[in-house]
Every structure is written in structure tokens, then in C-alpha cells.
Amino acid sequence: MRKRSRTLQSVENRWGVLMALPAILGFVMWNLLPMLASLVISFTEWSVVSRPKFVGLANFSRMFNQDPLFWKSLYVTAYYTFLSVPAVIIGAFLVATLLNQNVKGLAVFRTIFYLPSVVPAVANAVLWLWLFNPDFGLFNTVLTSIGFPKSLWIYDEKTVIPSLALMSVWGMGNTMIIFLAGLQGVPRQLYEAAEIDGANFIQRWLYITLPMVSSVIFFNLVMGLIGTFQVFSQAYVMTEGGPNNASLFMVYYLFRNAFQYGRMGYACAIAWTLFVIVLVFTIIIFKTSPAWVYYEGERR
């Protein structure tokens, strides 16, 4: 009996591995190997068409010591991330809370708020180019009609990043859906019990909703951070990194190095620096999470 179950288990194991093999192979071939290759390339000087030349840490030393544009791109990317991620999370959470109410036409509202996420990134960018246009754009028309001065939006060094962060809030659909699922998973009886005890709306939200969805916030925070650090298409389509390199995001800068300036080695070095930065931030969030994330059934 025991022997048979062991064989059954090993058969299952074998099949399990076999079934997962496409995914494993795919990961190894298309993710892991290229990543390792890029790590090796980051220690070389390589224009793809030439023979790679091993240069040790020269790419990294150039990046940190001699390249003001790298620091600019790091600053710009971090600035964008610290504006965009909280804005998206707060915005998505608020909208998800509203969409969790029992109102007429709920499905329509949910569709409308999710719709921007379905729009392709480039179409999205072109649309916002028009909204942001200082001369004919909707935003400036609204601003002037209520008596505010016009803004140059993405054409001004100072406002380009806040403008792009504003635009990112529009694409919060996916984050919002996850929040909505989290909100719907909060047990009703907790609210009912709190209500009987006389808790008002704010208290219920603060002491029940927030702790119960803190794990969802945690998830969205990590995913949002990883996603925004890799922001690219806005710079590529809308601003070309400008004005005056004020939207020179790291991924856009590494793209330029790799495919326009023929510096694949340097581009890989930037990519790995970005990877380490994202990793550090993710670790920080994970390490601090026990202090503010609540899991049901967790032993304290």
C-alpha cells in the first residue's frame, strides 16, 4: 500500500514537472539566460556588431563618476515613482471604495473606470499629448476658464514629471480591480458587529477596511513600484526624454544607449543598477511589512 502510493506520488511528481516544463523552459530560456547574459555583458564594452571587450567595472565606474545623465535619469525615475505610486494607490483605493457601494449602474461605472487600462500605451500617450497641449489642450482650456494661468505641462522641465504622474493615475484600472476584490473579501459580519457597537463610517473604514485590505495595499505597492521604475513609453512617445532631459527615465536612457548609441555593455550596466535599486526597495517594503500588513489567521 505504502509502496504503491509512493509510486503514485513519484508518477504525479514526474507528470507535474513535465506539465510545468514549458513554463520552466520558457523562464530559463527567455528570462534567466538573457538576464545572466546581460550581467556578463555589463562588464564589457560591446556595440553588438563588434567583439565584446572585457572592461571589468569600467561601465559602472563611468556611470557613477562621469555620467551626469545617469544621475539625472535616476533622479527623474525616482521622482516619478514617488509621485505616481502613492497617487495611483490612493486614487485606485478611493475609486474601488466607491465602486464597492451599492449604486445603480455599478457595472457601467466599473467598466468606465477600467477602460483606460485597455487602451494601448501609445494610443494613451497620443491622447494625453492633446490634453496636455499648452495652446489647444483641454487642461489649459479648463484652467483659463476658471481664471488660473496656463501651464506648459509636459513641455516644462518642472511640470513634466507631475504631469506624467497625473497621467499614470488615469491608467489605474488594474490596481483598482485588485482593491475591489480585496474590499469584497472583507467579511460583512465585521462591519455588522462594529455597527452594533456604534462605530461610525470613518471608524469602520479605519479599523476594519484598512487593516483587512492592507495585504492588498502591500501587493499593489510592490507591483506598482516595480512597474513605475521601468516607465518607458511616455518618454519614448511623448517627450523624448525632454525638455532638457527632465523626463529621461532610466529605461529610456538605457534604451538609447543600447540601440541608438551602440553601447550595449553600458546599457546592461544601467539595467542591472536599476534591478538592484528595485530589489532594495522591494526588500525594504517586505521587511517593514509585518509592522503594517495584517493577514487573517496570522499568529501574533
Place this chain on the structure above:
Amino acid sequence: MLGKKGSRIIILLLATALCLSLFAAAVSAEKVKLKYTYWGSPLEKTAQEEMLKEFMKAYPHIEVQPIYIPSDYVTKITAMLAAGDPPDVGQLGEGQVLAWAEEGVVLDITPFMEQDPEVSFESRLPMTWYMYDGGKKTVGTNLAVEIMMMFYNKEIFDEAGVPYPPAKAGEWTWDEFVETAIALTKDRNGRRPGEPGFDPNNIDTYGVAFGTWWAPILPFVWSNGGDWFDEEGREPLINKPESVEALQKLNDLIYKYHVAPTPTQMQTFPAFNILLQTRKVAMVVDGQWALLDLAQSGFKLGAAPLPTLKEPVCLELGAPNVIFAATKHPQEAWLLYKWSTTSSKVMSLNKSGLWMPLNIEYYTDPEKMNEWLTEGVHPPEYKEAAIDYVLEYGRRAPSYYMRNWEEITSAISQGLSNFWLGKEDAQTAADKVAEALRPLLQGRYDR
């Protein structure tokens, strides 16, 4: 069911087919196969395909596979090279070609030229050669000659009673140009700049429009005696008085005289040919290639050389065609290279207005000139405004020789962006650009 006879026929047919296909394979094995890569508009695609067909007719033993790459060209060529499957002949970006030549990815064609008198330095426009290795080697010339020039809508001039600009280079001074632009600009109420009540925020027709990337700007800087950098390509000159003055004069067109749209307005504008056609703009500074679209836009088109600040100058530019070093058939590749860069073989593109010919006789010999100048495409002033202009005052763009060209252009356009938005004066912006340029100026490929 098939009878015995039927199946025998089938077997016979199959055997014949097999023999034929083997035979075909044997024949095509003798054929030399070349890959030719290129980019461009749909029109260029058709013309290039025709050119290749003619080539294969002339050389039946060569079979050319055209590979059309309309976008991300360098990325794809890079991938082909990295995968060990490079093209034999093809176009290449100005920013890559000489770096690749130094790496040995692209062939030096001087050995072929020594053997073949049909291609010589004298046979093509002198500024079109991409030289490297201290000027001793060359990858060849542009695929087509292009210059920066002025196009205008004659109907707007006629209505405003403004004389057309002179077609001869050097006769149109900057001040006259500004006057012309003012006389053509008109706000919603029909007022001109300078008239009382002129509303610069609601302009119906602009006198002139120009892009703010390097090619429309540099000829004016040159014309004023300035430059982006010195002759050796080591010291920035963009912040020297001559350069700054030229930049400021261009900027004044937008913010002082209000005769040109701002860069943010340009973002919302359609292509230049539509702007001229719809009378949003009376004159445009653009590449000669724009003629293709302009000629089909249905208005009375005029052409002129760029106005002169101090000296007349004509900026010449164009992406090269090259032979890739990995080709297994250098002789056949040379034949294809020669064919693709011989003006008579791509005459349809020259006639359409998109390209200017490479071979010098098309600029000097009136009979040859008539082979490509086309009524309804090339306006009557074109001979003086473009042909004489490039022949007399043509100067190669720095893309022909500067190292780090892509980074240099990016540093210039980023550094001047606030200036073109009217938020910075020319000197401040140019000083910043000069600082950013310093580490990038690593000299020239041909020195």
C-alpha cells in the same frame, strides 16, 4: 478507385515533378543570392523593388532578396548581424555607419573603385562621401542627395502682394526674409504683426515654420559664421557669438516677430505640406525630400534657397548605402551596390521629388538635368533654388564625419529645448549645451 494505369500516371507525374524540382534546385544553387535591406516610404519601397528587378534582369545569375524594414531599422540590422545572418548590401543610419566601418562590419569600397572606373570620387557630388580611417577609406556615398531648403505657397504671396523670394542663393538677406514673413503673417482679424491690435495668440497664417531639430537650424548658424563645434570636432562653438546670434534670430521669428509657430503649437499641427496647402503657413524650412508630398498637395508651389545671414550655405545630408563585410559574394555585392547608387537606375525616385541624384552630371549637364526634373513636381525655380544652391554652396552635414553623432544631436536638442520654448535666452542655453558637448566631442572619423 484509380486503376493500375491511373496510379502509374500519378507515379510518372510525381517522378517528373521530383526531377524538375531537383533541376530547379541545381539551377538556383548556381545563382548567387544577396540580401538587400532598406527603409523608406511605400513609394521608396516600390521604386527600390523595381530597381532590384531591373538589376536581376541585367545580371541573371544574381538573385536579390529585398528586405524592407520601415521602422527600428538599426535594431533589426543589429539583430541580423548578431545572429550571424547579415545583409549583403543595404542602407545604414548616419549615426552608425562609420563606427561600424571602423569595427570592420561595413566594407571599405576603395579597393572596388580602383578596379571599376564607373564609380569614382569625381563621378558623384563631392560632399556625399562617408570617409573614415583618417580620410583614406570610404564606405561610399548617400543613397540620395538631400538638402535643407525653403518651400512656399505662391498663392499666399500673390494674395498678399508680396514678391516671391529670390531663387538665387545669397540674394535673400535675413532682414528681407523677416519682412517677407511679417508681410505674410496674419491674425484672425487680418492684422499683420506690428500693426495695432495684432493678436499673437490667434494667428491664422504664419509667415514661416521650421523644425527645431539640428538640420533646419544648423545652416543658419553656418550662414552666420558659427558652428556647433570646431573644424576638428573637439571644441564646442555653439556658445560663440556668431552661433548664439543665429539661434537668437531664429528664436525671434517665434517670440519677437510672431511670424512662426511655437514648438508646442507645431506638436498639434499636421505635416508641412498640409500646413502650406491649408494656408496655415506660407513658407516652410524643410528637407528637399518634402517635395514628393508637396508636389501632390494641389497648390502653386515655390522653392527657394535658405535666406542668408552672412554667407550663403547649403546643408547637404543623406543616409548611406553600404556593403556589409560579412557578404560571401563581394563582387556581386559590389555590382548591386553600384547599381543601387547609380542615379539612372533609380530615376523614378529622382523624378518624384523624393531624391536628388548622386551623379554629378545630373547637376551640370542640362540634358541630364531634364532627365529628372519633372513638370508638376519640380517648380520652375528649382534649378536655381536647389541644383545651383547645392552645387555652389553645398556643405556636408557633420553626420558625415563626427564621432558620437547621435549623442551630440541629443545633447543639442535637449539643451536647446527650453530656449525654443521661449523660457531661456540663447547664450544661457548655448553655454549649457557647450558644457554637455565637451565630453562627447571626440573628433572626426576622417581626420
